[in-house]
Amino acid sequence: MLTGKQKRFLRAxxxxxxxxxxxxxxxxxxxxxxxxxxxxxxxxxxxxRILDNCEDDKKVVAAELVEGTDAELVQLIGLTVVLYKQASKRENRKIELPHA
Structure with missing residues (x-):
């Protein structure tokens, strides 16, 4: 679970x-x-990006993406979903999250 500080960092x-x-x-x-x-x-x-012709609600789509990818929802703004998932291998990690 991401903290507010970590979400702000990831949004930036x-x-x-x-x-x-x-x-x-x-x-x-x-x-x-x-x-x-x-x-x-x-x-x-x-x-x-959720296209205009998508029949599902954007919140439902975001929830399905989070569940299907085991990722964290960082932001849902307009029709754009921002997802974060820490890389499984330590050497592949590019983002250092701030501590809570």
Whole structure:
């Protein structure tokens, strides 16, 4: 569980990032979650864009992404979801979170 201080730090880190995944009309599926999981393991922090034609509510989509990827929800702003998951291998960790 991320603290408020850690979420603020991650929001600042994510500000310059572009979304690398999109959720469209079909919603969230297992293959998409697996791809996002792999990208999170490599990057730790990423953005997902929810397209206008997505039939699900943005909060539902964000919750499905968090559950499907075992990541932390950093921010849901507009139709953009920011996810964070610490890399499993210590040598792959790029982001040093501030202490609570």
């Amino acid at each position: 880190e994510a500000h310059h990032l572009d979304p690398i995944f999109q959720v469209g009309k079909g919603g969230v599926n297992e293959a998409q979650c697996e791809q996002i999981r792999q990208a999170l393991n490599a990057r730790e922090l990423l953005k997902v």
